[in-house]
Amino acid sequence: MVEVQRTETAGARVIGRVMLYALLILFALYYLMPLFVMLTTSLKTLDDIRGGNLIALPEQVSFDAWIKAWSSACTGVNCGGLSGNFWNSVSFVLPAVAISTLIGALNGYVLTMWRFRGSDVFFTLLLIGCFIPFQVVLLPMAQTLGWLGIANSTTGLIFVHVVYGLAFTTLFFRNFYVSIPEELVKAARIDGAGFFRIFWRIILPLSPPILVVCVIWQFTQIWNDFLFGVVFSSGERQPITVALNNLVNTSTGVKEYNVDMAAAIIAGLPTLFVYVVAGKYFVRGLTAGSVKG
Amino acid sequence: MSSLTIRNIRKVFGAVEVLKDIALRIDAGEFLILVGPSGCGKSTLLNILAGLDTATSGEILIGDKVVNNLSPKDRDIAMVFQSYALYPNMTVRQNISFGLEMRRVPKQEQGEIVDRVAKILQMAHLLDRKPAQLSGGQRQRVAMGRAIARDPQLFLFDEPLSNLDAKLRVEMRTEIKLLHDRLKATIVYVTHDQIEAMTLGSKIAVMQGGEIRQFGSPQEIYDRPADLFVAGFIGSPSMNFIKAQAVEDAGGVGLQLQTADGPFVLPLREAGEALRPRMGKTLILGVRPEQISDSGTVLRTARYAYARKFRIELVEPTGPDTLLFVRINGETVCCRVRPEQACAAGESMELAFDLSKAVFFDPDSGKRIG
């Protein structure tokens, strides 16, 4: 009797597992489908695309679309492919991520370890910054950039992204640093270390989990940004997202789906790369501090 | 090593006065204990001494130098925290040498100091570990090593043993005491453990509600507590307080007591001299458990004592002694006897009061009389 029952429950468990995995695989396929279509389409020739069906594999693999997207496709008036814009993006995303992360870390450090009169109010105001939509800051920002004389420049775009990102990066670091005991800083002060030395020698070495989170977040946000890119840059200096839009929307001639797809993948590749490299730290960092030890 | 003088320190957080006019002075090499219940301002005072916090008013002198406006690093102090506050990203060696490095001690000298400290604290084998790889007791040791390495004018300890288990706490307590004897260091040590206070301190400041209730040597505080709070706080089990009326007794003063077996007058003899003006008034007798014991022991050792049969309500063996509880004037009174003398609950036995060390308190002010 007991035996039978046990085998029954074991059987039920196996079935449960199988169903679970089947469902998970189904969902995974569902989410991977667009990527699959993009990838296969980018590798097809135009004839192949017209003749075949959407999810069929390419009859013959061709990288022409990729080459064209990178070096000779027309985005609006200029026909140099996405390569220039790709490097544009790299050239402002990297500094913007680095600067906003560093300032965020310093802010978090001050807000937790060197509290001052009104620091809580300051933090609350910063938090509100997280909820301000892009659109709201466009006009004031344009004016500010004008005053500063950095409108339409890479510096200007970096500035915009740093300012907009600070609310988030500060929030990340502040919430991470509250779990670090203040006594660590007190001990270091008695040991004779100053503000920056403590940050550099004690606090920053404890920060890799949150640094990863912050960098991934900021990189994704800034790389994928379209609105600031389209408003605060023009022509040659446009980021890849804007160029991609122009490429896809260029209405002259035939619609080259394979080139569009290749271009879209090129535009998305860096964020994908960042996730693959640092993704496992991302989850760890997001939950770090929530559990003690 | 330096002396420490605290002059009229006050500290106000918003509307709350956390420290009220704290003043005391210890000589170089003395071991000062700040003891008191949670929230009485011990850590606040220590932080002010360290320069991590500023006093609202008052002065602090280390040696002859006013240090109020010096930053922590310029005060030449070292501090050991309750949570140890070891730098998690550094090895034990780096933890110890960090303060030396900040003070630009030459590299080679740093190494020598670390080795010497490691030898004193017997932790040479731990030097290359990270704090996470250490037990609580070992972390405690490293935290002390970090303080010793700097050879400061003044050591500050904030409840350094309270995170350790009972056995380790006793061991480390002994070790700290030996260390103090050896280094002849001036130490300010915060605890709310009155045993630590008694065993370690050369001076104790008992604090409550931001005030120092009494400042003196451990024995003074134990034998002549300034008020009911100090009397109750120091000593374990704590002092018995019996409310009673002072009455005329054979030309001297006695206390009117009452047990289940009927009333009697406890003759105070010499101990009652100071109570003469209070004849007829109610006061509080303070008597420690070991001062009420089996009559054989007490009558042999005490200068004068009073013996009487009491009915025992409860018996609590602790090992070395057994605690007996009797009821006098409605209060449960704890007595300490040798285990072989103890009787069972419900029986009666003769107990003697050693009155030579009895103290008396004014029931209104709580202050000791005389």
Ligand SMILES: Nc1ncnc2c1ncn2[C@@H]1O[C@H](COP(=O)(O)OP(=O)(O)OP(=O)(O)O)[C@@H](O)[C@H]1O
């Ligand atoms: N930054 C602060 N702002 C307001 N009140 C404070 C602040 N720091 C401490 N206090 C208050 O001051 C009082 C004394 O605190 P303190 O930490 O000195 O107590 P303590 O004697 O060290 O207690 P414990 O034994 O629990 O460590 C407490 O009532 C506390 O609430």
Ligand SMILES: [Mg+2]
């Ligand atoms: Mg405290």
